[in-house]
Amino acid sequence: MTETLDRLRLSRLDDDDLELLLLVRHFELKLLELYGRGELNGTTHTCLGQEYVPVALRPLLGPDDHVFSNHRGHGHYLSAFRDPHGLLAEIMGREGAVCGGVGGSQHIHRDRYLSTGVQGESLPVAAGVALHLKRSEPGALACVYIGDGTWGEGAVYEALNLAALWELPLLLVVENNGIAQSTPTASHMAGTVGSRAAAFGIRHHLVVSGDVNEIRASLGPLVAEVRGSRPLVVEFVTHRLGPHSKGDDIRPAGAVRAARDNDWYDRYAHDHPDQFHRLDGLVRAEVQAIADEVAARPPARWEGA
């Protein structure tokens, strides 16, 4: 028993990393609350439970890298820019929105960061960007986030073929949370992500750990190889804590409980209570203040196309 607990113990993070993790967590919780109160338009997909993925990757990606995110991208965005004001304003359609309120939760473009709401679509685009980087900015890479369900799309395979064939600096990060909207991975995927990557001769690395420091250490050298134009698929075995979007969770209680048992938030609170409680309340209050401030802003204005 002690052994198990030791193995599960999460290593201690810098305050900065923990703050970022907590920022994403409280940002997402705040969104669900705002939706619940009918204060937001449309829909959103929170990354509750998966926050550690982009946080772990953060120092491994530099300002010259391009990041392609998907529908579940708030964590990716906040890890890249730490701009909760701009993102919340975007989602709420308020002044200061990163994309003028046009893109909303799923369609964000800023500097070298871009997300779209069509699954798999960004992979060929990222291949084109990676081709450019390889030629014009060697050492930079294109990183794409997708979920397990997106492996059903043909665009994924067309792009992987190109990435391997043309030796592109493409990093494909798979957040395998075991489910796509309502369809469990076992019901939508034959074989495995690893064997699919292998079919293209692309290296596949499986991350089962939820420990940010450990993940970084294992990924550092692999990401460096991507920069030398060796494409890579990194698959995170992760857990979606919340609903797919606002309130559409039809998973059996056991599956939700399993996700909770694996949640970094409770685990970290248990393993490093002093640091956790010192920061958790601060960040929660900070997010509350941001939400109040953004909600009071006037509506976003759009100049048109």
Added chain:
Amino acid sequence: MRVAENLNAALHGLLDDDPTAYVLGEDITDPYGGAFKVTRGLSTRFPGRVIGTPISEGALTGVAAGLALTGNTAVAEIMFGDFVALAFDQLCNFASKSVSMYGRRLPLRMVVRCPTGGGRGYGPTHSQSLQKHFVGMPGLSLYEMSPFHDNRAVLGAMLERGEPCVFFEDKVLYTRQMDQVDPLFTVRRDGDLAVVELRDPGDRPDYVIIAPGGVAHRALAAMRSLLVEQEVSGRLLVPSRLYPLDVEALLPYLGEVVLVAEESTAGGTWGSEVAHLLHGRLWDRLRGPVRLVHSRASVIPTAAHLENEVLVGESTIHHAVREALRG
């Protein structure tokens, strides 16, 4: 100079002038030089910027968008225009929307070339005219190759728009000569528009046909037979940009009887868009509604005689004009 050579020279010129320009497509590299040889010689002169791709229309269009996103100029060739359906998502959901959906304009310099249309016996899956499926998409411009428009200038105009463009190239034009018309007619250019009319036009023409490049020579053949047999004279307008259409540019050349001829099947077409725009401007001056001329509602057969029965041709246009003049 043949139209294909003119286009080939245009691509050479583009790659020469613009060091960020790429050309992508299936089987486009030398010695093959593309299914229609339009890219001949390019990969030899510009290795690395002229790239042969796998059979992946979605991906190669996406790669073009990725290159455009990083500030390059990208020209993608779809081997047969029919296959651009496989790139529909990349064009309609990614490239065209990205120009504006991030709240500020994101310029993308990319052109997707589509060898289009029938008349060459390639059969049902290699002969369609898909223009109509792309009409009306904000952020996506449509152009059509014509023997009366220099392709270097057209390429330049497309890229200058800073948004994805689809370039429809009627395959029957590749082997025709640039600017060649029956000695009865003369061609002049007014901006984007090529205006073809009788060498000695006399009074106002009895009717005006608007037709994109691939149908222009069929319209001209009909205009000749109508003159000889019926003694009615027509004017042909060939715009290079189909969408968004510069309707103002057409107005000075129109009269009471107007037709639009296009090779697609009827229903939700470019021509009906043109007619709609013209009705809004000319309703009180037209003798009847703008008439549309199409191919028959059919797949495009392979056998030449069957293909001829289906595709819009001289006689379809001829009859449509006669009907229009009868009122």
